[in-house]
Amino acid sequence: MALQCACAAAGAGPLPSVFASRHGQIARSVQLLRALAEGTPSSPMDFSVSVHNATAGLFSMARGDRSGAAALAAGRESFSAGLLESLGLLAEGAPKALLVFHDEEPPAPLETAWNREPSGFALALRVESGASETLEISLTQAEVGAPENPEPQALSFLKVLAGGEESARWCAGGRLWTWRRIS
Numbered sequence: 001m002a003l004q005c006a007c008a009a010a011g012a013g014p015l016p017s018v019f020a021s022r023h024g025q026i027a028r029s030v031q032l033l034r035a036l037a038e039g040t041p042s043s044p045m046d047f048s049v050s051v052h053n054a055t056a057g058l059f060s061m062a063r064g065d066r067s068g069a070a071a072l073a074a075g076r077e078s079f080s081a082g083l084l085e086s087l088g089l090l091a092e093g094a095p096k097a098l099l100v101f102h103d104e105e106p107p108a109p110l111e112t113a114w115n116r117e118p119s120g121f122a123l124a125l126r127v128e129s130g131a132s133e134t135l136e137i138s139l140t141q142a143e144v145g146a147p148e149n150p151e152p153q154a155l156s157f158l159k160v161l162a163g164g165e166e167s168a169r170w171c172a173g174g175r176l177w178t179w180r181r182i183s
Contacts, residue, residue, distance in 0.1 A: 001122040002055050002102035003062070009124035010098055016067040016089050017056060017098040020082025022075060022119075023106075024052040030107040055102070076172050078103075079123075079153040083137065086127050096128040101154045123154050125161075134182040135160065142176040153177065 002019065010017075028050040035042040049058070053071035060069055068089075074081035079101045089097040102122035149156060149170045156170040160179045167180040 001104075001120075002100050002124075003059055005102070005122040005124035006055075006059050006098060006100045007062070009100075009126050010063065011126065014065050014067045015063075015096060015098050015126075016094050017059060017069045017100065018082045018086045018089070019053070019056040019059070019069070019071045020073070020078045020085075020099070020101045021052070021055075021071075022073055022078045022103050024071075024073065025050050025054060025104070026110070027104055027107045030109055034109075055100070059100075077153060077175070077177070079157065080137070080139070080170075080177050083125075083127075083157070086125075087137075090127060090129045094129075096126055098124060098126055100124045103152070118152060118155070121152075121154075123158070136178075136180045136182050138178045138180075140176050140178070142171045142174050146171050146176065148172045 002021075006017070006019075028046045031046050032042045032050055048054070052073060053069070056069040056071045060066070070085055072078065072081055072085060082099050082101055086097040086099040100122065101124075103119040105120040149172060151170075153170050156168045156177075157179050159165045159168045160181055165181075167178060170177045
């Protein structure tokens with residue numbers, strides 16, 4: 001899912017990338033733990049792609065692109081962390097960068113521990129310096145008792161990017177993220 005979105009958004013040529021996910025390839029990790037608990041051999045393939053940066057590596061290999069790639073996780077705020085990282089690449093001189101956010105559905109053993117936030121989707125964005133449309137991102141401390149957003153950050157962000165809204169706010173963990181369109 002993440003690779004399909006990444007390849008569709010990347011275009012041709014070298015492109016530094018940022019892959020952000022709350023849990024990475026969590027289903028494969030659960031398979032490995034299950035095999036370990038059962039005393040059965042674990043799959044070398046599952047092991048090789050269970051690490052958090054596996055998707056970034058597979059993307060790089062599929063494209064033959066040796067550009068820098070980062071993989072990060074920041075809990076429910078992984079999308080914004082990835083967005084800031086990709087904007088940091090632009091600030092360091094990259095003319096464009098790819099941001100890929102992805103989260104799998106929780107595997108059965110973890111369903112009750114999941115925070116009920118919708119998952120099972122991927123989003124890829126190509127960010128470019130000098131783009132015709134600009135977005136302002138701010139992070140502030142939320143007011144005490146502010147309700148937390150039940151939806152993923154990426155979906156809140158899309159309300160501004162694709163939904164035509166002027167701004168969107170997302171609150172969790174005492175932090176308030178705001179994205180605002182600047183024309």
